[in-house]
Amino acid sequence: MHRRTCPLCEAMCGLEVHVDDGQVVLIRGDRDDVWSKGYLCPKGTTIGALHHDPDRLREPLVREGDTWREVTWHEAFARCEELIAGVLERHGRDAIAVYLGNPLAHNASLGRYTGLFIGLSQVANIYSPGPMDQWPRNVVSLLLYGNMWRIPTPDLHRTQHWLLLGGNPQASQGSLLACADVLGQIDAIRARGGKVVVVDPRRTGTADRADEWVPIRPGTDAALLAAMVQTLFAEDLTDLGALADVVDGVDEVRTLTAAFTPERVAATCGIPADTIRRMAREVAAAPSAAVYGRIGTCTQEFGTLASWLLDVVNVLTGNLDRPGGMMFATPLVESVTAIPPPDLEQGFVDRSRSRVRGIPEVLGQYPLSCLAEEMDTPGEGQLRALVTVAGNPALSGPEAARLDAALGGLEAMISVDNYLNETTRHAHVVLPGLSALEQPHLDDLILLWTVRSWARYSAPVFPRDDGRPEEWEILVRLGAMLAGLPSEGLDVQGIDDGYVAALAELWGVDPAVASSGSPGKGPERLFDVQIRCGPFGDRYGERPDGLTLEKLRAATDGLDLGPMQPQLRELLAVVGGRLALAPPYIAADLARLEARLDRDGDGLVLVSRRHLRSNNSWLHNMAVLVKGRDRCTLLIHPDDAAAAGVVDGAAARVSSTAGSIVVPVEVSDEMAPGVVCLPHGWGHDKEGTRLAVAREHAGVNYNELTPGDLYDPLSNTAVVNGIPVEVAPV
Numbered sequence: 001m002h003r004r005t006c007p008l009c010e011a012m013c014g015l016e017v018h019v020d021d022g023q024v025v026l027i028r029g030d031r032d033d034v035w036s037k038g039y040l041c042p043k044g045t046t047i048g049a050l051h052h053d054p055d056r057l058r059e060p061l062v063r064e065g066d067t068w069r070e071v072t073w074h075e076a077f078a079r080c081e082e083l084i085a086g087v088l089e090r091h092g093r094d095a096i097a098v099y100l101g102n103p104l105a106h107n108a109s110l111g112r113y114t115g116l117f118i119g120l121s122q123v124a125n126i127y128s129p130g131p132m133d134q135w136p137r138n139v140v141s142l143l144l145y146g147n148m149w150r151i152p153t154p155d156l157h158r159t160q161h162w163l164l165l166g167g168n169p170q171a172s173q174g175s176l177l178a179c180a181d182v183l184g185q186i187d188a189i190r191a192r193g194g195k196v197v198v199v200d201p202r203r204t205g206t207a208d209r210a211d212e213w214v215p216i217r218p219g220t221d222a223a224l225l226a227a228m229v230q231t232l233f234a235e236d237l238t239d240l241g242a243l244a245d246v247v248d249g250v251d252e253v254r255t256l257t258a259a260f261t262p263e264r265v266a267a268t269c270g271i272p273a274d275t276i277r278r279m280a281r282e283v284a285a286a287p288s289a290a291v292y293g294r295i296g297t298c299t300q301e302f303g304t305l306a307s308w309l310l311d312v313v314n315v316l317t318g319n320l321d322r323p324g325g326m327m328f329a330t331p332l333v334e335s336v337t338a339i340p341p342p343d344l345e346q347g348f349v350d351r352s353r354s355r356v357r358g359i360p361e362v363l364g365q366y367p368l369s370c371l372a373e374e375m376d377t378p379g380e381g382q383l384r385a386l387v388t389v390a391g392n393p394a395l396s397g398p399e400a401a402r403l404d405a406a407l408g409g410l411e412a413m414i415s416v417d418n419y420l421n422e423t424t425r426h427a428h429v430v431l432p433g434l435s436a437l438e439q440p441h442l443d444d445l446i447l448l449w450t451v452r453s454w455a456r457y458s459a460p461v462f463p464r465d466d467g468r469p470e471e472w473e474i475l476v477r478l479g480a481m482l483a484g485l486p487s488e489g490l491d492v493q494g495i496d497d498g499y500v501a502a503l504a505e506l507w508g509v510d511p512a513v514a515s516s517g518s519p520g521k522g523p524e525r526l527f528d529v530q531i532r533c534g535p536f537g538d539r540y541g542e543r544p545d546g547l548t549l550e551k552l553r554a555a556t557d558g559l560d561l562g563p564m565q566p567q568l569r570e571l572l573a574v575v576g577g578r579l580a581l582a583p584p585y586i587a588a589d590l591a592r593l594e595a596r597l598d599r600d601g602d603g604l605v606l607v608s609r610r611h612l613r614s615n616n617s618w619l620h621n622m623a624v625l626v627k628g629r630d631r632c633t634l635l636i637h638p639d640d641a642a643a644a645g646v647v648d649g650a651a652a653r654v655s656s657t658a659g660s661i662v663v664p665v666e667v668s669d670e671m672a673p674g675v676v677c678l679p680h681g682w683g684h685d686k687e688g689t690r691l692a693v694a695r696e697h698a699g700v701n702y703n704e705l706t707p708g709d710l711y712d713p714l715s716n717t718a719v720v721n722g723i724p725v726e727v728a729p730v
């Protein structure tokens with residue numbers, strides 16, 4: 001039996017992986033795991049099936065016309081070099097883009113070496129699903145706390161009141177919130193006399209478990225929160241508690257939100273003014289409260305404003321950085337991912353503009369909808385080549401049909417991916433990574449929002465096949481190729497040594513000491529350096545009782561390192577020790593929100609949903625996760641169904657300005673009137689993929705309806721929730 005941490009989501013459950021004769025025969029929750037104590041979800045039981053999946057690529061593929069040929073790694077890298085060199089010679093590096101997928105956040109090797117890959121490559125055009133996800137949250141954290149990845153998380157173990165907007169942990173298991181068994185924590189909050197309130201246009205599984213469901217019009221969370229802030233001021237309910245002496249801008253916030261009375265926003269939000277006032281009073285009166293928002297508050301018209309106002313409510317009620325409120329985690333490791341990019345010194349916005357629409361970048365990202373137009377619009381600087389790493393933008397990007405077509409027109413496309421999916425089917429070379437069970441695991445980024453500090457190391461269950469490179473080596477080689485360095489004779493170990501030395505120095509440790517104290521290479525060596533340089537580490541002898549990788553390896557059930565601790569004052573050191581509550585960049589956007597209050601409703605609008613058995617687009621090839629009734633359905637309220645003339649079980653056509661799809665209807669009063677809902681991550685009916693199970697459960701692609709011109713301009717984040725649509729019978 002092997003003990004592993006599940007790498008699929010932020011819950012990080014401890015698993016028992018039982019293996020017999022080279023086959024995973026059983027996976028169950030590890031009851032001795034100090035963190036998850038036996039909890040797991042259906043996805044975690046499929047880690048073995050993922051490893052054994054016959055569709056998972058084990059050898060590199062090189063395209064030959066419409067077919068693929070399995071090749072050696074030497075041949076695959078040679079073909080990559082040929083393709084990249086050709087594009088560099090013909091068009092220069094500006095014609096190349098990189099797309100970094102969401103699984104990087106969970107992958108111990110790819111995640112830790114992405115920064116090195118990008119730095120080596122010198123590629124400036126970086127795309128990611130960030131602006132389809134948490135980018136507003138990153139902007140707010142940068143402006144308030146000085147680091148885009150220091151994101152406060154609800155102290156679920158101690159809070160007495162949890163107000164949750166636009167998140168559904170019943171399906172996601174927590175997002176920007178790492179906690180095994182969030183629903184269990186909801187039960188615990190209620191059992192100790194606390195209250196849980198869910199604000200969402202859909203009565204989700206989480207809402208069902210809470211004390212109260214408050215349906216809301218999609219995209220109006222910022223208006224709701226502004227009215228809660230107005231109520232706090234109007235009723236003299238603000239109390240900054242321990243933060244009173246470090247927060248600036250409180251009076252500015254009072255002035256900025258004065259017009260957002262509950263009566264003014266009620267019709268826009270679809271929430272009675274009395275309810276809004278009561279929600280504000282309850283947060284203020286609770287012994288402790290955590291006001292938290294997730295995907296629904298980010299991927300919408302006012303994503304940055306909503307994300308900021310969440311923090312404003314927490315600050316004004318004294319709930320930021322106190323036990324039971326919204327707190328900052330103390331991670332086991334110094335995070336590689338959270339290191340600020342060097343170009344941040346030049347600002348975080350408008351350091352460059354997109355070629356076609358002239359859109360200013362935000363934190364290095366254009367709207368993801370720019371990717372298609374930058375590839376298919378001729379002219380100087382047109383993108384001709386793309387490298388994707390563990391991503392499937394053909395399903396997860398806006399205007400997906402256009403993006404899919406544009407991928408087919410590239411001169412060179414290289415994908416680091418374990419599957420021939422809707423995106424990688426367009427590649428010229430596919431370089432497969434390892435399965436989760438073939439590599440060691442220790443989380444990095446996710447540890448920045450754990451509700452309790454803890455640590456567990458996972459050793460590989462299966463050996464890597466001879467000759468297969470580790471994923472970090474693939475990234476180093478590709479990065480060097482993009483930089484124009486010859487592949488033959490590349491000193492991969494030397495590059496890794498330099499990388500680790502630079503990180504140690506950044507974290508205040510003599511690189512020579514780190515080098516001799518942490519021998520080896522790749523992620524395992526980096527684990528040791530990160531732990532030893534981190535808050536619980538031994539700092540190579542400075543703190544003899546501190547942790548090392550060796551000590552962590554010996555603790556097979558993991559180590560519990562205690563509850564979250566107040567630490568905002570230390571974090572604020574990078575921004576002069578003060579919390580500027582009303583950053584002008586965000587505050588200026590309140591005028592746009594006020595104008596929204598005068599806009600008529602948008603008619604029927606679309607929101608997305610996730611399911612416990614899905615993980616964006618990439619677990620649909622697991623038979624056990626897709627069996628049963630069709631989950632890719634359009635949820636619609638009975639009144640809206642009657643008005644549109646659609647009936648339960650029949651097909652409907654859903655149309656937006658971006659496109660049109662046909663999908664089965666599911667009539668349900670779990671939807672608020674005026675809102676319809678589709679899951680994302682589906683649409684596996686494309687020719688040329690190698691996903692036998694997923695093709696049988698193809699579903700439709702949500703993002704064919706996501707318009708490229710709808711985005712939150714402060715964060716470049718796509719409006720995925722709140723897309724105006726029409727629904728008609730087929």
Ligand code: SF4
Nearest residue numbers: 006009012013041044
């Ligand atoms: S909740 Fe499920 S997918 Fe997430 S870590 Fe736990 S077992 Fe894995």
